[in-house]
Amino acid sequence: MTLSELIGRPVPFAEFLGIQIVGNEPGNARLELALRPELMNSFHDAHGGVVMALADVALAVAAITQDGSARGAITVDLSVSFLGPGKGTLRAEARCLRAGKSLAFSEGEILDAGGNLVAKALGTFKLRR
DSSP states (O other): OOHHHHHTSOOHHHHHHTOEEEEEETTEEEEEEEOOGGGBOTTSSBOHHHHHHHHHHHHHHHHHHHSTTOOEEEEEEEEEEEOSOOOSEEEEEEEEEEEOSSEEEEEEEEEOTTSOEEEEEEEEEEEEO
């Protein structure tokens, strides 16, 4: 299943980045992004904006899948701590900590191809129904 299929409408930016869903269960999401030269910084590592975008999408997917009636999520707050360089295919693992009537809270990690921690993220999302 693609991200656009999960959401029920096109998600052009995520499609441009090449974000793929590799696993999702209610309240959990696993996404991958294969780095291309145009997504890297001058050190040939993942650009911080790419890492942050992957974290944002993964945390939102975890929130959306926690609530069966949600058809999207709008980021209210996102905090990302960068812990190391991202190389190769990046993997995001995210979980929804709590979902209420309108807000959901998620956390997750971005790992590089070697399983090294690249970033830790925490976000709040407004659920769309």
